[in-house]
Structures are given as C-alpha cells and as structure tokens.
Amino acid sequence: MIHCFSGMGNSAAVATRLELVLPRDFADDIWVCPVYSWGIPPVLVRHIETLDLSDRTCHLVCTCGDDTGNIDIQWRKLIESRGGEVGSIFSVRMPNTFVCFPFMNVDSREVTEKKLSEAADRVDAIAAKILSGNRETDIRRGWLPGLKSGVIYPQFFRYGMHAEKFHHTVSCTGCGRCINLCPQKNIARGADGLPEWGADCAFCLRCYHACSTHSVAYGRITAKKGQYLHPDFQWLIKKFKKL
Numbered sequence: 067m068i069h070c071f072s073g074m075g076n077s078a079a080v081a082t083r084l085e086l087v088l089p090r091d092f093a094d095d096i097w098v099c100p101v102y103s104w105g106i107p108p109v110l111v112r113h114i115e116t117l118d119l120s121d122r123t124c125h126l127v128c129t130c131g132d133d134t135g136n137i138d139i140q141w142r143k144l145i146e147s148r149g150g151e152v153g154s155i156f157s158v159r160m161p162n163t164f165v166c167f168p169f170m171n172v173d174s175r176e177v178t179e180k181k182l183s184e185a186a187d188r189v190d191a192i193a194a195k196i197l198s199g200n201r202e203t204d205i206r207r208g209w210l211p212g213l214k215s216g217v218i219y220p221q222f223f224r225y226g227m228h229a230e231k232f233h234h235t236v237s238c239t240g241c242g243r244c245i246n247l248c249p250q251k252n253i254a255r256g257a258d259g260l261p262e263w264g265a266d267c268a269f270c271l272r273c274y275h276a277c278s279t280h281s282v283a284y285g286r287i288t289a290k291k292g293q294y295l296h297p298d299f300q301w302l303i304k305k306f307k308k309l
C-alpha cells in the first residue's frame with residue numbers, strides 16, 4: 067500500500083510511479099512525502115502517531131529540493147514507536163518548493179527539468195531495490211545533517227513558520243482555488259469573499275504555488291518569489307486527495 071502526502075505534486079508523482087512499477091499485491095507499506103526542514107512533515111508525523119503499525123513494514127521514499135538531513139533517524143523512531151518495522155529509506159531530488167526564507171526560491175526552468183527527468187530513473191531504481199527485499203538507506207544527507215535535523219527541525223515549525231503570515235494581496239480575485247486546494251481545509255472565505263487562513267496549516271505552500279494570480283503571500287517575503295507546480299499537479303492532487 068502506498069501512502070502519500072504532497073503539496074505541489076512532487077511526492078504524488080513519485081508515489082504514482084512506484085504504484086505503476088510495483089506489483090499490485092506488494093504487501094509492505096511505502097510512505098511518500100516531501101522533506102520539511104530536514105524532517106518529516108509534522109502533519110504526517112501526527113497522522114502516523116495515530117496508527118498501530120504492528121506487523122507492518124514501512125519504507126520511506128521522501129522527495130527533497132536539495133537534502134534530507136538525518137530524516138532516517140526520525141523515521142526509524144516514529145515507525146518503531148508505533149510497533150512497525152522499518153524497511154528501506156530513500157530520497158528523490160525534485161524541484162524545490164520552499165520560498166519562505168530569504169535566498170530560497172524555486173529552481174530555474176533548466177534545473178526543474180533536469181531534476182524531473184532524473185527522478186524517473188531514480189524512482190524505478192528505488193522500486194527495484196524495495197522489491198529485492200534488501201533493506202537499504204540511501205538519502206542525500208547534505209552538510210551538517212545532525213544540526214539540521216536534530217536542532218533546526220524541532221525549532222522550525224515552532225518558531226520559524228507562522229500560519230498567520232499567509233494572506234491574500236490586492237490582486238486576489240476571490241476565485242477560491244486556494245480554498246478548494248488546501249489539504250487541511252484551513253482556508254475559508256471571509257465576509258468580503260476573499261480567503262482567510264486559519265491556524266491548522268501544514269505549511270505545504272500549495273495555496274501559494276497554485277494561485278493563478280500570484281496573490282497568496284507569506285508575509286512580504288514571497289512577493290518576488292517564483293511559483294512551482296508539478297507538471298501533472300492537476301490530476302495527481304485529485305488522485306491523492308487524502309493521506
């Protein structure tokens with residue numbers, strides 16, 4: 067069974083390809099998600115913390131713009147705390163979606179295309195490795211993974227990101243796309259017909275990237291940042307509506 071959480075469709079595309087390549091009766095669980103601040107998205111952590119995973123083997127295939135830190139250590143602790151057995155752990159490099167800090171932006175068109183074209187072979191290789199039954203960890207740890215995952219990750223969602231910073235700008239047409247697409251149902255239509263953000267944000271940034279008039283902003287930092295959606299976002303997102 068493949069479980070997937072995805073903001074802009076990168077992880078959903080990987081999950082879809084794995085589904086295509088692996089046999090239908092493949093018994094293990096494969097969890098596919100983006101890397102958030104060198105760790106597992108808290109929304110997914112909270113979901114897994116509700117599950118009984120006894121007798122389940124859980125593989126992780128995470129997608130990252132650049133590097134994963136020690137995400138495997140967090141995965142191991144999380145799965146074992148639910149009684150599950152850890153399988154293989156892989157990362158796939160995909161176009162970057164994080165734009166909320168200075169100097170961080172979406173990738174250029176060339177880099178985006180390169181990452182997407184390399185990802186297909188990487189996912190096929192991952193599927194073959196998972197099928198072989200050998201347990202393996204093959205992730206892009208990057209520099210200072212201990213600091214990134216052990217120190218920055220726990221602080222990132224507590225102090226680094228703030229749901230109340232999301233707002234619409236004057237160019238918002240009130241089309242409701244962000245409201246409809248929010249995986250958390252965290253955006254409501256205000257009295258003026260325009261979107262209002264609540265506190266239950268997964269920080270996936272789908273509202274920002276999917277806005278067709280670039281009218282969703284995170285503080286003032288995203289005003290000049292680019293937007294990115296996976297080329298197959300539209301149908302991928304319907305396919306993986308829920309975790």
Ligand SMILES: Cc1cc2nc3c(=O)[nH]c(=O)nc-3n(C[C@H](O)[C@H](O)[C@H](O)COP(=O)(O)O)c2cc1C
Nearest residue numbers: 072073074075076077100103104130131132133163
């Ligand atoms: C809140 C947030 C934090 C992120 N942190 C990281 C990170 O620590 N390392 C990294 O390489 N990419 C990071 N990214 C980029 C995503 O992991 C990457 O673009 C991923 O493929 C997005 O997948 P999705 O479209 O399925 O959401 C982050 C993205 C977001 C939205």
